Amino acid sequence: xxxxxxxxxxxPFAHRQPLHDxxxxxxxxxxxxxxxxxxxxxxxxxxxxxxxxxxKFVKDILNEFDHAFVVPIYDxxxxxxxxxxxxxxxxxxxxxxxxxxxxxxxxxKKVYSLVVDKTGARCWVSKVTVxxxxxxxxxxxxxxGM
Numbered sequence: 311x312x313x314x315x316x317x318x319x320x321x322p323f324a325h326r327q328p329l330h331d332x333x334x335x336x337x338x339x340x341x342x343x344x345x346x347x348x349x350x351x352x353x354x355x356x357x358x359x360x361x362x363x364x365x366k367f368v369k370d371i372l373n374e375f376d377h378a379f380v381v382p383i384y385d386x387x388x389x390x391x392x393x394x395x396x397x398x399x400x401x402x403x404x405x406x407x408x409x410x411x412x413x414x415x416x417x418x419k420k421v422y423s424l425v426v427d428k429t430g431a432r433c434w435v436s437k438v439t440v441x442x443x444x445x446x447x448x449x450x451x452x453x454x455g456m
Contacts, residue, residue: 311349313436314359318344318372325380325408328387337379340443342413344372346421349436350429360425360433367424371417378403382412410440410448418450 324339346368348360379400381391388404395402405416418438425435439449 311351312353312359313347313349315345315347316362316365321372321376323375323378323380327408328385343441345439346435347437348433350433368421371420374403377401380405380408382406382408410442410446414438414440414448414450
């Protein structure tokens, strides 16, 4: 297996952990970094695992998070957040889980199928790492193409 990695840095957005029993239940933000590791068993005709120039779709997905307020689908204040979104006071993004672990899993699922599609199943996403800040990160890893 051959791998390569693309890193997207300094994407600012806020989130909250509504079920947390501490300060993480409050709205707070980070500058997030996202690493995508791509894998294949055979490189393409250019010698690439993944042509980084063809990853605009990943940047488009991550742009949704730029300066957003990211909340989990189960947030009890959802109607309040939706109202703020309608008033253009927040850019609301709703995901299954707002932890670094949850975001890594969400992005793995979203990007994996697109990469497999765009490369004719020659290449897949083998790892997604989400850095919540410079000290905390979480990863989701797939050992082989699914």
